[in-house]
Amino acid sequence: MSDMTREETEALIQEVLEVYPENAKKDRAKHLTVNDQEVEQSKKCITSNRKSLPGVMTIRGCAYAGSKGVVWGPIKDMIHISHGPVGCGQYSRAGRRNYYVGTTGINTFGTMNFTSDFQEKDIVFGGDKKLSKIMTEIEQLFPLNKGITVQSECPIGLIGDDIEAVSKKTSAEIEKPVVPVRCEGFRGVSQSLGHHIANDAVRDWVLHNRDGDNSFEATDYDVTIIGDYNIGGDAWSSRTLLEEMGLRVIAQWSGDGTLAEMENTPKAKLNLLHCYRSMNYISRHMEEKYGIPWMEYNFFGPTKIEEALRKIAAFFDETIQANAEKVIAKYKVEYEAVIAKYRPRLEGKRVMLYVGGLRPRHIIGAYEDLGMEVVGTGYEFAHNDDYDRTIKEMGNATLIYDDVTGYEFEEFVKKVKPDLIGSGIKEKYIFQKMGIPFRQMHSWDYSGPYHGYDGFAIFARDMDMTLNNPCWNKIQAPWLKGEEEAEAAAAGA
Amino acid sequence: MPNVMIRVKDNGALLFYIAKKDQEDEIAKVEKDSDTEWGGEVELTDGTRYYIDPISPPPSFPTTLRFKRAE
Numbered sequence: 001m002s003d004m005t006r007e008e009t010e011a012l013i014q015e016v017l018e019v020y021p022e023n024a025k026k027d028r029a030k031h032l033t034v035n036d037q038e039v040e041q042s043k044k045c046i047t048s049n050r051k052s053l054p055g056v057m058t059i060r061g062c063a064y065a066g067s068k069g070v071v072w073g074p075i076k077d078m079i080h081i082s083h084g085p086v087g088c089g090q091y092s093r094a095g096r097r098n099y100y101v102g103t104t105g106i107n108t109f110g111t112m113n114f115t116s117d118f119q120e121k122d123i124v125f126g127g128d129k130k131l132s133k134i135m136t137e138i139e140q141l142f143p144l145n146k147g148i149t150v151q152s153e154c155p156i157g158l159i160g161d162d163i164e165a166v167s168k169k170t171s172a173e174i175e176k177p178v179v180p181v182r183c184e185g186f187r188g189v190s191q192s193l194g195h196h197i198a199n200d201a202v203r204d205w206v207l208h209n210r211d212g213d214n215s216f217e218a219t220d221y222d223v224t225i226i227g228d229y230n231i232g233g234d235a236w237s238s239r240t241l242l243e244e245m246g247l248r249v250i251a252q253w254s255g256d257g258t259l260a261e262m263e264n265t266p267k268a269k270l271n272l273l274h275c276y277r278s279m280n281y282i283s284r285h286m287e288e289k290y291g292i293p294w295m296e297y298n299f300f301g302p303t304k305i306e307e308a309l310r311k312i313a314a315f316f317d318e319t320i321q322a323n324a325e326k327v328i329a330k331y332k333v334e335y336e337a338v339i340a341k342y343r344p345r346l347e348g349k350r351v352m353l354y355v356g357g358l359r360p361r362h363i364i365g366a367y368e369d370l371g372m373e374v375v376g377t378g379y380e381f382a383h384n385d386d387y388d389r390t391i392k393e394m395g396n397a398t399l400i401y402d403d404v405t406g407y408e409f410e411e412f413v414k415k416v417k418p419d420l421i422g423s424g425i426k427e428k429y430i431f432q433k434m435g436i437p438f439r440q441m442h443s444w445d446y447s448g449p450y451h452g453y454d455g456f457a458i459f460a461r462d463m464d465m466t467l468n469n470p471c472w473n474k475i476q477a478p479w480l481k482g483e484e485e486a487e488a489a490a491a492g493a
Numbered sequence: 494m495p496n497v498m499i500r501v502k503d504n505g506a507l508l509f510y511i512a513k514k515d516q517e518d519e520i521a522k523v524e525k526d527s528d529t530e531w532g533g534e535v536e537l538t539d540g541t542r543y544y545i546d547p548i549s550p551p552p553s554f555p556t557t558l559r560f561k562r563a564e
C-alpha cells in the first residue's frame with residue numbers, strides 16, 4: 001500500500017495540472033491516473049499512445065530510434081546503415097549497451113556507426129545512388145557481414161527515395177539479405193511505431209528465408225528469447241536458467257542475436273517474450289503462420305522468476321518441469337542470502353519509475369522482493385494493453401503517468417518524496433541535483449545484468465549502493481541546512 | 494472494417510486483437526458458435542459489437558479476420 005490515500009493522490013494530480021492552460025490541462029489529465037486494481041481495462045482510466053503536445057517536455061524517442069536503436073541494432077552480424085544525415089546514428093551510437101560476443105569490425109558490428117551522411121545535394125538530387133555505392137563499399141570492406149539493413153531517417157521519406165528498389169538490386173548483387181526499413185522518425189507518436197515497423201520488416205524480409213530448408217536440426221526443447229536486448233548481459237543471465245532447465249535456446253532477439261538465429265526462429269517450439277511492447281507483433285505473426293505459441297515472462301526478482309520458470313516448464317514434459325524445480329531450489333540459497341543482506345537496508349523504501357517498454361511493470365516484483373515499494377510508475381510509449389498489464393502489478397492509490405512531462409515528473413517527485421527514482425539519463429541529473437538517489441533503468445546505469453538470479457544479486461547491490469550512499473546527506477549547503485532545521489523546529493512547536 | 498487477430502487466451506477465452514489500435518479485448522459472446530459455423534455478431538467484454546459473416550467450417554485460431562462494426 002502506498003501511504004497516500006486515493007483522494008490525496010487525486011488532489012496531487014489536480015494540483016500539478018493547475019498551471020497548464022485549459023486545453024493542455026484537459027489533454028494531460030487523461031494521461032495521469034490513480035491506480036485502482038479493480039479496473040479491468042486501462043482505457044477507462046488512462047489514455048496512452050497519443051501524440052505529445054508541442055510545448056511540453058516529453059522524454060520520448062522517434063520511430064528510427066525504435067527500429068535502429070532497439071529492434072534491429074543489436075543484430076550483431078548485420079550492418080545497419082543509418083540512412084540520412086549523420087546525427088541520428090552518431091548521437092545514439094552504442095548508447096544502449098547491448099552486449100555481444102565477436103570481433104567488432106570483423107564479424108560483428110554492434111557498436112559501430114554506419115551512415116550515408118546526407119549532404120544538401122543528396123536531399124536535392126536523391127540519395128539512392130549513394131546508398132547503392134555505400135552498400136557495395138561495405139561489402140568490400142566488411143566481407144564477413146551477413147546482410148545489411150537500411151534504417152531510414154526522416155529525410156528519406158520526405159524526399160521519396162526508393163530504398164526498396166536499391167535494396168533488392170544490391171541484395172541480388174551481393175547475394176545477401178538487404179532489408180529496407182521505413183522507420184523515418186516522423187512516423188507515429190513515439191519509438192513504439194518504430195518497433196512495429198521493424199517487426200514488420202523482419203516478417204517481410206527475413207523470417208521466411210529458411211522456410212523450405214530443413215538442414216537445421218530442431219529438437220523438442222527448442223525455445224527462443226524474444227524481446228531481450230542483452231543490456232549489460234541480461235539475455236545471457238536469462239539464457240543460463242533456461243539451459244539449466246534442459247531447454248535449448250536457438251535464438252536471441254535481438255541482444256547478441258544473429259541473422260541466422262532470426263531465420264531459424266520459426267523452427268522453435270515456444271517463443272519466450274520478455275519485452276511485450278517491442279516484439280509482440282512478430283510473436284503473434286509466428287503464432288498465426290507457424291503455430292508457435294508465445295508466452296510473456298518476467299525474469300526480474302526471485303518471486304517472478306520462479307513463477308516464470310514454472311509457467312515455461314508447463315509447456316514441456318515432466319523432466320523439464322522437474323528440472324525447473326531443481327533450478328529454483330539450486331538458486332534459492334543464493335537469492336535468500338542476497339535478500340538477507342540487502343532487505344534490512346532497503347526495507348520500506350519507496351520508488352518511482354519512469355521507463356520504457358516493459359520495466360515499469362516488470363521490475364516491481366524485484367523491488368518487492370527487497371521489501372521496497374513502487375509508488376509511481378509510467379511508460380514513455382506504452383499502449384492500452386501495457387497498462388492493462390500494469391494495473392494488477394501496482395498497489396492501489398499509487399500514481400500512474402503516461403508520457404509524463406518534465407514538469408509533471410518533477411512536481412510529482414517533490415510531493416511524493418520517493419527514496420529512489422529509476423528513469424533515464426535525461427532525468428538523472430535533475431533528480432540527483434534535487435538530492436534524490438537515482439538509478440538509470442534503461443542502461444542499468446552502466447551496470448547489469450539485472451535479469452535472472454545472477455542479475456538480481458547485482459540489482460540488489462546497485463540499489464543499496466545508490467540509496468544508502470552517504471553523499472545524499474551532504475547535498476545541502478550547511479548554511480541552508482541550519483535554516484531548515486530552525487523552520488522545522490518552529491513548525492513542530 | 495478492422496483486421497482482427499483472434500487467438501486463444503491462457504484461460505481458454507478468445508482474444509480479439511486489433512493491431513491498428515493495439516486493442517486487446519476478450520470476446521464475451523459469439524452469435525454462431527457450433528461445430529459447423531462460427532461468426533455473426535461478436536460482442537466484446539467492454540460491450541462493443543462487431544460483425545462477420547459466419548464462416549463454415551469454423552476457423553482454427555489464431556487467425557486474422559476482417560470484421561465490420563455492428564450497428
Ligand code: SF4
Binds near residue numbers: 062065
Ligand atoms: S526524428 Fe528524424 S531526424 Fe530526429 S533522430 Fe529520429 S530519424 Fe533522426
